[in-house]
Amino acid sequence: MQKMYRNKRVEGTRIPGIIHNGSYFLTPIDVYEDGMVNCWDLVDLAGLIGKLESGWIVTDIPEGEHLSIFHLGYFKVTDAHWQFDAQAYYEYIVKVIKQLNPDFTNIYQVHEREKALMEKRRLALSPSPTPFYVARELGYNTNKGNGFYIFCHDGERNHLVDLTVYEDGKVFWTHSGEQHSAMIEDIKVLFENGTFFVDCTEGARIYLSDFAEVTLTGQSELCIQNKYDELIDMHIKLQGGKTASEKCEDAYHAYLIYPSDYTRERLKEAYEQVPEHLRMYLGDMDNRDTDYIRIIYHPDEKREV
Numbered sequence: 001m002q003k004m005y006r007n008k009r010v011e012g013t014r015i016p017g018i019i020h021n022g023s024y025f026l027t028p029i030d031v032y033e034d035g036m037v038n039c040w041d042l043v044d045l046a047g048l049i050g051k052l053e054s055g056w057i058v059t060d061i062p063e064g065e066h067l068s069i070f071h072l073g074y075f076k077v078t079d080a081h082w083q084f085d086a087q088a089y090y091e092y093i094v095k096v097i098k099q100l101n102p103d104f105t106n107i108y109q110v111h112e113r114e115k116a117l118m119e120k121r122r123l124a125l126s127p128s129p130t131p132f133y134v135a136r137e138l139g140y141n142t143n144k145g146n147g148f149y150i151f152c153h154d155g156e157r158n159h160l161v162d163l164t165v166y167e168d169g170k171v172f173w174t175h176s177g178e179q180h181s182a183m184i185e186d187i188k189v190l191f192e193n194g195t196f197f198v199d200c201t202e203g204a205r206i207y208l209s210d211f212a213e214v215t216l217t218g219q220s221e222l223c224i225q226n227k228y229d230e231l232i233d234m235h236i237k238l239q240g241g242k243t244a245s246e247k248c249e250d251a252y253h254a255y256l257i258y259p260s261d262y263t264r265e266r267l268k269e270a271y272e273q274v275p276e277h278l279r280m281y282l283g284d285m286d287n288r289d290t291d292y293i294r295i296i297y298h299p300d301e302k303r304e305v
Helices: 045-054 086-100 112-121 188-192 224-238 244-257 261-271 276-281 290-297
Strands: 012-021 023-032 066-069 073-082 132-136 141-153 158-166 170-175 178-183 200-208 212-218
Touching (some): 012 086, 066 212, 073 200, 141 200, 158 224, 261 290
Antiparallel strands (some): 073 212, 132 141, 141 158, 200 212
């Protein structure tokens, strides 16, 4: 029997949530119109209840504990006001699904046979979402995007926002129920004037959408310029170009094939163009960017194999 498959586009949105996996991680929880929820593992509504009951998803953390925000930092949480308990958070997610799917139809349920197949094949689904906005309803023309969490000061309050750039250069972020936008060529001033920021060294009161209001204290793992460079890289990738990381990997392979002062200098130039917080991802999980550093800054050292 000939095997084949088809792909289906399932739309959704994202809300903030906390994964408790040893440490506490503030992460986007992806909610889809078919009732599936991605919390580092794609589950149906019954599976979501299991994640809440097991403590994999939590709706608050003890005061004084630390919260890791991906690619932003590791912050101590004090004076927190949490909006949900587990039941209320589940009901909130169901409400979001009904906003996406008002008739609440075609809600997907993962059956036992599917679970058994996943276990047999040792698979855990955690699909990467593709942000988009509708550029034109006729023909349903959409623009793809990519983005990250960053802090935003609106003149009165501080928010954690999902800053997203799209392939046509539009940048969107939302807080206090309002969507804001700018073009990519105009966004740099907002990184320079403090509208977007990454540090809470002195402590900052942060609004986490509808999820919580917390005081965070801690120094970010990166500087604001790193996040701007990452946003520009994302836009280049969306337009079909190569990111700074991809150019650096090309330069690394060129050096390995033709080791010379010239190719090492090209590698150094490419490496230093990569946003600092992304350099660790140039290699594998064990070695990270250590071989890049050895070649560029310690060329007399022998490579360990």
